[in-house]
Structure formats: structure tokens, C-alpha cells
Amino acid sequence: MQGSLDEAIRKVALGFSLSEVTEEYAAADGELKLVKRKETKKDVPPDLKAVRLLLEERALSSLSDEELEAERQRLLSRLKEGGEDE
Numbered sequence: 001m002q003g004s005l006d007e008a009i010r011k012v013a014l015g016f017s018l019s020e021v022t023e024e025y026a027a028a029d030g031e032l033k034l035v036k037r038k039e040t041k042k043d044v045p046p047d048l049k050a051v052r053l054l055l056e057e058r059a060l061s062s063l064s065d066e067e068l069e070a071e072r073q074r075l076l077s078r079l080k081e082g083g084e085d086e
Contacts, residue, residue: 013050017043
């Protein structure tokens with residue numbers, strides 16, 4: 001599942017296009033018949049939050065175990081400091 005999540009985040013970060021089809025049917029002679037069909041193409045722009053997430057993931061994945069532990073300790077100490085200020 002991790003691979004599909006990464007692909008989805010990458011897709012949103014880069015932006016994408018999609019097609020949307022809307023069909024309307026009406027009953028005629030006891031059967032449903034297609035009355036109207038509309039196809040629309042939508043462009044979804046890149047999402048900056050997804051870009052930030054990818055950049056952070058890339059930066060963290062290049063760290064060694066020791067560097068990751070140091071970053072973890074730094075963040076924990078910042079959380080403790082923030083909790084004391086309140």
C-alpha cells in the first residue's frame with residue numbers, strides 16, 4: 001500500500017487532468033434511453049502541501065539512523081519546550 005500512497009501523493013504534487021462523464025437517462029417505452037451525455041476535462045493544479053510532503057520525505061530518507069535519531073530528539077525537546085511555555 002505504501003507504493004500506491006507515494007504514487008498518489010506524487011500525482012497530486014505534480015497536478016493532473018481527468019475526464020468526467022455525466023449521463024442522463026429517461027424512460028421511454030419501458031426502457032431507459034440515453035438522453036444527454038456530457039464529457040468534461042478538468043485540470044487539477046499542483047498542490048503545494050503535497051510538494052512539501054514529498055520534499056520532506058526525500059530529505060528524511062537520505063538521513064542515516066544516527067541522524068534520524070538526532071532529529072527525533074531535537075523535535076521531542078522542542079515539543080517539551082513548547083508545552084512548558086503554555
